[in-house]
Amino acid sequence: MSLYAGRMTHLLFFAAFVLLTWAGTRRFQRTGNVPIRRVTGLDAFEEAIGRATELGRPVHFSLGRGLFDAEHGAQTFAGFSMLKHTALMTARYGCRLIVTNQSPQAHPVTEEIVRQAYVEAGRPDDYVADDVRYLSEQQTAYVSGVIGVMERERIAANVMVGYFYAESMMLAETANKVGAIQIAGTANTHQIPFFVAACDYTLIGEEIFAASAYLERQPVQIGCLVAQDYGKYVAAGIILVGSILATAGYPFLSQWIKK
Amino acid sequence: MSTQLGVWIAALCTIFMYSYLWRDNPLFKLGEHVFIAIGAAHAIVMGYQNIVEMAWRPMVGGKAYMVLPLVMGAILYTRFFKQVSMLSRIPIAFLVGLAAALSIRGALDASFIKQVASTMVPIKNANDLITMLGVVTTISYFFFTATARSGPLRFSAEVGRWVMMVAFGAAFGNTVMARMSLVIGRLQFLFGQWIKIL
Amino acid sequence: MKFTGVPILVTMVVGGVVLLDFFVKQSNLILLSREFMNWGVIISAFATGLGAANLLRIHAKRTQLRRTDWWYSGILLCVLVGYTALGVLKHSSSSQYQFVFNHMFQPLSATVFSFNAFFMTSAAYRAFRVRTVHATVLLVSALLMMLGRVGIGEVLYKDMPGIASWISRVPTTAGFRGITIGAALGAIGLSLRVLTGIERSQFGGTGGGGGAA
Amino acid sequence: MNLWEIFQNIDRRVWYVLLLVSLFIPLVRPLGLPLSIGGEARDVYNTIEALPAGSVVIVSPSYSPGTDAEMWPQHAAVMQHLMRKGCKIIQVSLALESVMYAVRAIEAYAPKYNYKMGVDHVIMPYKAGLDVVIASMGRDIHALYTEDYYGTLTSQLPLMQSISGIQDIALVVDFMPGNTLVDYIKQIGSVYNTPITGGVTGVCIPTMMPYVMSGQCRGLLGGMRGAAEYELLINSPGSAIGGMDAQSLSHLLIIVAIALGNIGLVAGRGLRKGGGGK
Structure with a gap:
């Protein structure tokens, strides 16, 4: 049993991350206070769902691709926690929530999340099973289905968080057409521009992963945020130092990290 | 005009869907429902073939433990029976565990270490310097704990935001061409293969 | 109904094995983790049936109760059942199956995909306005890029493709890389919380291991 | 609604039709715009x-x-x-x-x-x-x-x-x-x-x-x-060269769309500011 060649850096970094999360959690538990910057996109939920309630029209939620694999998994989880948040709010406000799914794996999970949220909000009877819908695994078939939902159910708010491909533009523009207020977030860099162009609020990259911590503020989540920030210091620091050293003719740092 | 049935069907499908651009209408609704049905059926067929090829045949062929994923897959359906519905969380938990671990692997390697490493290059010209500073300032935009958002970091985050805006604009502009190609493809089909005037 | 202990244990074990396999070289670990990944594909294939069941239920109800537009749901049901039967009974490589796939599914798909071009035009018209400094930067960058990518840009200014290529090579790479690095940290953090059962919204629970306000 | 407001609120379907036209014309009659080889x-x-x-x-x-x-x-x-x-x-x-x-x-x-x-x-x-x-x-x-x-x-x-x-x-x-x-x-x-x-x-x-x-x-x-x-x-x-001319026109259309929206915005803002000043 041995370590894979070249995985030392990965292991060191991962171990450091776990340690920092623990340290951050402790700090939060001790002081009870870690100031966090505002994320406008997350603050906008109140406005979006509030408006939908006033108009008496539904909120639509999409996870995007919703797959459970290396590339999409984490973003799907981020979508789940945003769905939880959205469902809790719609349940409390008595607003209708329609969830459309592209991924058959994510479909049962979304059903469970929405149902539990209505139970937690004390309104289990308001949960409508038919409002959590699987449409299609095929991207464009899914889009045509969502267009149908948006047009015919006259949605007033549209929340999209998860891994999105080309559906981003089509969903965002249709929702805009029917006059919905939109909050969208993804970490797929190529699709962020379309959300930025077509949506009212956009969560960029890391913001979707931090969302649950931002909204729920549980100690471990905050600890994780602290670790993430340290990770960024480390990344920025070694990029700066490594580049300067490499320029000066000492490339050992950049060689070490490539190992 | 084409005389092939397939081309005619394809042309009608194209026109039905494009009719949505004007407004939602019965033709689009018809296209949409047929599309979803074919998509779902195709997924079932592929899923069925996957199960047969990846689990059933190996199991019958001697790999008895392949009964495990089959049972786990079947357990997903317990959600339709109230008393045992919570069992369906087990296969979901399996998928979740798999996805979480794979995500960490992918994020650590391809998205973190590799990206950091490829930015640490000797600075030979202005472009290298701009790239390096662009990466660092963009990273600084994402600091969440508020103490990090003051003084020089605040400035850096603002620069990072500019860099991102340039990137977003560029990505948008860059994609226009690819998307136009899609319509060109449909027009070439309609007027080339169907009406045959191109 | 709280049933989270066993599922979280399953998550931890499966995730632990696959994660450990990334770092440690051990033949049994490699085999087990590969096997787990295969199982993932098989379980996902079963999930497809769940999705189809949902479609069937919703549209059967609509057809039965004669709700608005019920007959579209009826058509959906017929196509769904018919095409599935064709695929299962005659295999997906049969000519009938392929005919539907090539002459219905594909043009439908390509057409919906091409909506992107129209939507980009209307979104660009609406969103790219000089309201704020940031919006202006976005707009200028997009304009330069579009001009640089097509022949007409070259007619206007000879070096336009060069400018576009610079923007796409230097600042765009930098911006996307920065976002990717940040997002990687976020993804690691969230996945770690999921793996350890701290974040459990996938079972309908809340994050943080307890009830959240 | 004055002219500037009209410029800012053109119906999306107008753009869709213009887009189809701008893509279609060069396919029938290529313009032969120059193309450098990268x-x-x-x-x-x-x-x-x-x-x-x-x-x-x-x-x-x-x-x-x-x-x-x-x-x-x-x-x-x-x-x-x-x-x-x-x-x-x-x-x-x-x-x-x-x-x-x-x-x-x-x-x-x-x-x-x-x-x-x-x-x-x-x-x-x-x-x-x-x-x-x-x-x-x-x-x-x-x-x-x-x-x-x-x-x-x-x-x-x-x-x-x-x-x-x-x-x-x-x-x-x-x-x-x-x-x-x-x-x-x-x-x-x-x-x-x-x-x-x-x-x-x-x-x-x-x-x-x-x-x-x-x-x-x-x-x-x-x-x-x-x-x-x-x-x-x-x-x-082949089809790509013809397609590139269509690309040129469609890109131009988007640029015109963006320009119109902004002219409307800037000019409209100027008018409003002017009116308020008096």
Whole structure:
């Protein structure tokens, strides 16, 4: 049993991350206070769902691709926690929530999340099973289905968080057409521009992963945020130092990290 | 005009869907429902073939433990029976565990270490310097704990935001061409293969 | 109904094995983790049936109760059942199956995909306005890029493709890389919380291991 | 509503119609706008031009109808070039729908260059698994493909008999809107030193650039423009060159749209400010 060649850096970094999360959690538990910057996109939920309630029209939620694999998994989880948040709010406000799914794996999970949220909000009877819908695994078939939902159910708010491909533009523009207020977030860099162009609020990259911590503020989540920030210091620091050293003719740092 | 049935069907499908651009209408609704049905059926067929090829045949062929994923897959359906519905969380938990671990692997390697490493290059010209500073300032935009958002970091985050805006604009502009190609493809089909005037 | 202990244990074990396999070289670990990944594909294939069941239920109800537009749901049901039967009974490589796939599914798909071009035009018209400094930067960058990518840009200014290529090579790479690095940290953090059962919204629970306000 | 407000609130359907018109006209009547040939397309051309006649090349069309307007012209142009050079071609597909493009390429160009199935070219069936398939192609191509697309045993095909494995492949050309080109580079290019090149959709160009710059990918055809450049290089104008004029007009339309919106905004703002001042 041995370590894979070249995985030392990965292991060191991962171990450091776990340690920092623990340290951050402790700090939060001790002081009870870690100031966090505002994320406008997350603050906008109140406005979006509030408006939908006033108009008496539904909120639509999409996870995007919703797959459970290396590339999409984490973003799907981020979508789940945003769905939880959205469902809790719609349940409390008595607003209708329609969830459309592209991924058959994510479909049962979304059903469970929405149902539990209505139970937690004390309104289990308001949960409508038919409002959590699987449409299609095929991207464009899914889009045509969502267009149908948006047009015919006259949605007033549209929340999209998860891994999105080309559906981003089509969903965002249709929702805009029917006059919905939109909050969208993804970490797929190529699709962020379309959300930025077509949506009212956009969560960029890391913001979707931090969302649950931002909204729920549980100690471990905050600890994780602290670790993430340290990770960024480390990344920025070694990029700066490594580049300067490499320029000066000492490339050992950049060689070490490539190992 | 084409005389092939397939081309005619394809042309009608194209026109039905494009009719949505004007407004939602019965033709689009018809296209949409047929599309979803074919998509779902195709997924079932592929899923069925996957199960047969990846689990059933190996199991019958001697790999008895392949009964495990089959049972786990079947357990997903317990959600339709109230008393045992919570069992369906087990296969979901399996998928979740798999996805979480794979995500960490992918994020650590391809998205973190590799990206950091490829930015640490000797600075030979202005472009290298701009790239390096662009990466660092963009990273600084994402600091969440508020103490990090003051003084020089605040400035850096603002620069990072500019860099991102340039990137977003560029990505948008860059994609226009690819998307136009899609319509060109449909027009070439309609007027080339169907009406045959191109 | 709280049933989270066993599922979280399953998550931890499966995730632990696959994660450990990334770092440690051990033949049994490699085999087990590969096997787990295969199982993932098989379980996902079963999930497809769940999705189809949902479609069937919703549209059967609509057809039965004669709700608005019920007959579209009826058509959906017929196509769904018919095409599935064709695929299962005659295999997906049969000519009938392929005919539907090539002459219905594909043009439908390509057409919906091409909506992107129209939507980009209307979104660009609406969103790219000089309201704020940031919006202006976005707009200028997009304009330069579009001009640089097509022949007409070259007619206007000879070096336009060069400018576009610079923007796409230097600042765009930098911006996307920065976002990717940040997002990687976020993804690691969230996945770690999921793996350890701290974040459990996938079972309908809340994050943080307890009830959240 | 004054003129400036009208400029700011043009119905989206107006733009849709204008877009269709701007794309359609150049297809019927190409404008012949100038097009310079980029270094990346030339690199692909030079790589193929340098192959000796009779070299065996793997061509991997793995795109689907959603992207065929961009990918098919690239694929078609490269196939013509390979046939003109007398290379033997093995076509493999990593996407379910893409075998039909392999067939289409053969139907379109094989008669002209007198290419015979099994001798000068082979079409392999679709295999699921993306990078896993690519890896096993490197390990043992004969074991991966026991039958060709038409069901003939590959052991009976002269072209397949002539190669022992990946080391006899002179070049791999991949056409894919996704990540398979990167997979080919990782699983075959860097493991067996087989030269890799290919084409991608416009969206994927930025992803591929690092590999092109490092030389792991010998040049690149990017989107419809890459295809048009290649058509110019091999001197065989096809659908991409006509398409590029359509591209020009449609891009111009978006620029006009943005300009109108902004003129309306800025002028409207000026008016309002002026009015308030008085």
